[in-house]
Amino acid sequence: MINGEKNIEKPIRWSMVGGGRSSQIGYIHRSAALRDNNFELVAGAFDIDPERGKDFGVKLHVAPERCYPDYITMFKEEGKREDGIQAVSIATPNGTHYKITKAALQAGLHVICEKPLCFTTEEALELEKLAKSENLVIGITYGYAGHQMIEQARQMIERGELGEIRIVNMQFAHGFHSDAVESQNASTNWRVDPKVAGPSYVLGDLGTHPLYLSEVMLPHLKIKRLMCARQSFVKSRAPLEDNAFTMMEYDNGAFGTLWSSCINAGSMHGQKIRVIGSKASIEWWDEHPNQLKFEVQGKPAMILDRGMDYLYPQALADDRIGGGHPEGLFEAWSNLYTRFAKAMAAAGSGGTLEGVWYPGIKAGVEGVRWVENCVRSADQGAVWIDYH
Template identity: 75%
Template structure:
């Protein structure tokens, strides 16, 4: 159980690029980062409109002279200060992630970046190498990974409770974009523009979330090859897809399936991960994140509840309130930001974090997966070797 005790000696001086007024994800970043006093928001370039960004920064109690017109100015000016920023979160449209993250690393800053980290494997590998060279942490906001029952699934699999893994069935298939909502919604419009969103829509926007959860649960399984079929049911979105099915083969003989969609009419979120072994299966559904279903063949279904004594100790360390009280997305993000802070603090002391979190390598893997899915789909749903 976590009671709010400090995880690091001093809060990390932190800034944001993007995440201004009207940005839902910006509010989630701030709520998560500031909740446990691991970060202190001291600067920002919050908006593409400098005056609007400054006005919003004032509402966030950021000093006027530390509300900057753009990230380049912020990095340069903050570097001159003894109390300058140590880390930055990037909450801007996809097409800017690579250049801002690279600039932040070159400026000697830790980074928390929205996914996708970038658009190509080459760019991802460049960021991986740069982060290592600079000894800086790059965290990627696969926010659902902060739910504690993901750790419990990892431990059950690690303990062999499922036996040899055979199938991993994943989906993130909501229905909110079943029509061309982007015509009237700016926050969706850029997501279907290849120049801003990159080579995919739902594969990168939602599909990489359950994929990362599966990687946390099954850290030793690697994709050998995959095939992907993608569609643009709202024709104006072409060439970007609003629905995709991906089949994967793993190096241990298991198979995986990912359904990525925003046209699953009636579905609120539809994000589920089901891992099927030779002895048992487990399933996690993000609309009921405090539960994990554990099913042994021939026995009654077990529903494991967050915060209970029968869970592995490591699955309870980030509980913020007793069992029975529902925790949600804000708690999950707070858990990840706490991990980011501890990893940054360790790096500044010349150490490595001894726990998992969505790091630059996880971000690069998401980019690699999308790239391979697009390559397969654009060649008639052909099988492609994973690289």
């Protein structure tokens, strides 16, 4: 159970690029990073408007002289300080992730980056090589993976409770963009601009989340080939899709499907993952994240609740408040930021990190590779293509 005791010897001196006052995601980064005293926010380039960014940073209790006009200046000036930053979180539009991540690694900084890490597998592999050569950590904020019941599902599958895995059924399909809301909302508008968002919209923005959940639960499964069809139901979004269906064949013969959509009218969030084995199935839905459905063939369906003693110790290790009390996305992100901190501390001390998984550079590479392959399949007319 997490109770606030220190996980690392000293808080990591941390900064942000982006995540300013109008950011959709900046606050959850800060809340997650600061909650367990794993990080200390000491600097930032919070906004594309330097004055607005400085005003915001000062109101976050960051020293005025450490509120920088841009990330290049921040990396340069912080590098001159004995108490300079050790890590940076990147919460900017997709098209900037690659260059900021590369600059941070070259400045000797650990990185926590919003997905996608970049636009091409070639770029992702370049960042992986650079991080490895500098002994630096890259974390990707697949925040839903920090929910306690994801670890419970991982343990149940690993211990054979489902039997042989046959089907993985995934979706992230909400309805909030069933109309052209981007015409009135700047924070949504860039997501449908290929120059900023990259080669996809919902495949990269939504689909990679349940894809990573499947990688956590089923680390032994590898995609052999896939087929994808994508559509732009709101025509102004073309060539980017607002709906897509992906089918995947795994190397053990199992089969997966993933529905990515922002036009599922009436759906609040619609992220689910169901893993079907030869003996039993499990299902997790992010609108009810504290529960995991467990269905054994021939027996009544069961609902497992977070924080209960019948869960595996690995799942209870992520518990923050005990059974019966609801935990949410902020706790899940905090769990991931704790894992990021442990990985960074181990890398900084030359030690090894054992028994701790987190969405790292390999998750970033696979997310980019999956989107790239989905787009390639769809643009060829929804054909089966080899994954590697």
